[in-house]
Amino acid sequence: MVSLTELSAALGSQLVFPSGKQLTNRQLTGVHVSELEDPTPYLEGGELLLTTGMPVVRSAAAAAEYVTRLRHKGIPALGIGLGPWLEEVPSSVAEACAAAGIDLLTVPDGVPFQSVSRAFWRLSARSSQADLMGSLGTQTALAQAAMRPDATAAVVRGLAQALGGWAAYLPADPGPATYWPESAEAYIPTLRTETLRLNRAGTHSAATFEIHGQPVVEYSIAVSGRIHGFLAVGPGRTLTAADRQVILTVCTLLALKARQREVVSGATSTLGAAVAKLVLHGHTEAARILAEDVGLQDLxxxxxxxxxxxxxxxxxxxxxxxxxxxxxxxxxxxxxxxxxxxxxxxxxxxxxxxxxxxxxxxxxxxxxxxxxxxxxxxxxxxxxxxxxxxxxxxxxxxxxxxxxxxxxxxxxxxxxTGSAPNPQVSEWVETLAAYRRADLIATVTEYLRHRGHWENASRGLGVHRNSLRHRISIACSLLGVDLDDPDVFAPLWLELRHYER
Structure with a gap:
């Protein structure tokens, strides 16, 4: 935006402020020319209004009414073009503008109003370019912050500093909020309540609400239709187009980080499932090797x-x-x-x-x-x-x-799985313990520990594989069961573990 001070400095003697008065630094949204008695239907507010004075020359009352309408519309400045209608600004107009808080300026005779308009738009273009360059610099810094290990905290802090306010990121899933500065912590409970409401409503682009009378803008961070979190911003000033572009850049960066976490989490879950399957099916050593190779935690x-x-x-x-x-x-x-x-x-x-x-x-x-x-x-x-x-x-x-x-x-x-006693299994153990020609308790325990792998079990017992086969055959005959039957070896294994103790 262009301030009244900047425009006056750029035009010099072509836009004159009354001597002895201090020029304000009000921001202008545009320059408008009108000779209507009531131009407000064609104004948005914030413009510098230029007129040759036709609407105010009739009477002091007419001038007061004219200025009052401008004040209600939010016009910050009025420029009177001197020439055919007025050689100087009437005191009634000056007094009305002073009472309404509207800056009064004059455009000397012979200076086209178009010169004032062109000067404003030149300054506006220069300001937009400066905002764009500043925005690009900020976006570059934020992109660099996103590469840090503490990416979320760094990006949130950078955004809050760029806007001169506060910012907070609240994950959609349970987890701590990230905010800056520390004083923003007081807003987190209210933000959680509002975020919960928005999350139930589903995917949205942005929402605005107030906290303690302060406007807050909240954006959803979504990837593939799933909301990962919310970015809340309490700007310290009116947001410009460049500010909004910076905010959208931060939303994009946070979405990219969320997608990265999603991919890593999916890959880690798949690898964890593979390791778990190996463990559950008795391939312990393979599970250890896989966990080590893919960087999972020690088993x-x-x-x-x-x-x-x-x-x-x-x-x-x-x-x-x-x-x-x-x-x-x-x-x-x-x-x-x-x-x-x-x-x-x-x-x-x-x-x-x-x-x-x-x-x-x-x-x-x-x-x-x-x-x-x-x-x-x-x-x-x-x-x-x-x-x-x-x-x-x-x-x-x-x-x-x-x-x-x-x-x-x-x-x-x-x-x-092992709290209820099983009389039949206890009888099996007693039968094995009663056999005196060989230690069937140790033999069956080692056999079950290695899930029927003859080589591993015989190595664990320190006996030949054929000896192990003979002992297992005797155990099966004594018990009248098949030790490879899951309904047999599972309860027997648990009972033998208690027996060993």
Whole structure:
């Protein structure tokens, strides 16, 4: 925009301000020429109005009414062209303008009004170019900020500084807001409430509202139709076209960062699922190698396996968030509230399995702090099953027990896999222990630990493979069962683990 001071300085003697008066620095939106007694229907407000004085020469009352209409329209300045109608500005016009707070200027005789208009538009073009260059410089700085590790915080801070106000980014999913300066923290609760309303309304381009009487503009940050967050801006001044372009640039940068996080998260989830599948099916060493090769976190030494029932159309993320509200059976720890951070998850046979670090579950009672703005969603049909702590290599052996416990679990409950005694399995163990010609307890335990792999089991026992085959044959004959049957080896394995202790 062009100020009255800039226009007067550019025109010099062609636009004269009364001597002894101080020229104000009011901003002009344009220059308009009119000889109508009431030109306000053709004005928007903010213009410098030029006239030869025809509407004000009739009487002082007419001049007062004319100036009053201009004040109501928001005209900041009036220019009187001296010449055929007026040789000087009437005192009644000067007094009316002073009372209305309108700057009064004169255009000397012989100076075309077109000169004033051309000067204004030259200055306006120069101002727009300066704004554009400044905007480009700001956008370049913001793009560089987006390359930093703390990209979101750097971009939000840069935007707030560029606008001379405050800015905040609120993720659509539960998470802390990013804002600048520190004083903007007071606005966050109100922004969360407004953002929740806008998020329910779906994708939108922008919304305006007020906080403590201050105008706020909020933009959605969306990628592929999904809203990732909201950018709220409390500008310290009236936004220009260049300012809005800077804001749109920030929205684009935040959307790009959101897309990058989405791609990385998707790839990480896929790799985590592959590692989990290997663990669940007993390929522990392959799982360790894959996790190391793709840069996933070190696999825990001891884990608990959580199984969740899945129905057609269920959203895995919502199921995981709802799992922390399951009521655990006696003797089971409550599930931690941060299950969503578990990368080792795999879905198969109408169930979702999560491989959880033992210490993460044992400390769940201390971690069950839910955000009041984001409580765990209700899922009345959800059921879960949680294994006892086992080493990573023992996970495959407990999977049949988990599946069985999950099928039997009541909706809304978290069932265990080894708390209920099984008389038949206890009898099996007693039969094995009673055999004196060989240590069948150690033999069967090692065989089940290695899921029937003869080489690994015989190496673990320090006996020849044929000796191991002979002992397993004796165990199967004594028990009258097939040790490779999942319904046999799962409960027997759990009972033998207790027996070893």
């Amino acid at each position: 825990p030494r001891r884990v608990r396996v959580l199984g969740l029932s899945v129905r057609a159309g269920d959203n895995a993320e919502l199921l995981i968030r709802a799992a922390s509200s399951l009521s655990p059976d006696a003797g089971l720890p409550p599930l931690p509230a941060n299950l969503a951070s578990c990368l080792l998850r795999h879905e198969e046979e109408a169930a979702l399995y999560l491989v959880l670090p033992e210490e993460g579950v044992s400390q769940a009672g201390q971690d069950r702090i839910q955000d009041v703005n984001d409580p765990a969603p209700a899922h009345p049909q959800l059921a879960g099953a949680l294994s006892e702590p086992v080493s990573l290599g023992e996970v495959a052996a407990v999977m049949p027990a988990i599946r069985r416990a999950l099928r039997q679990a009541r909706p809304g409950s978290l069932a265990g």
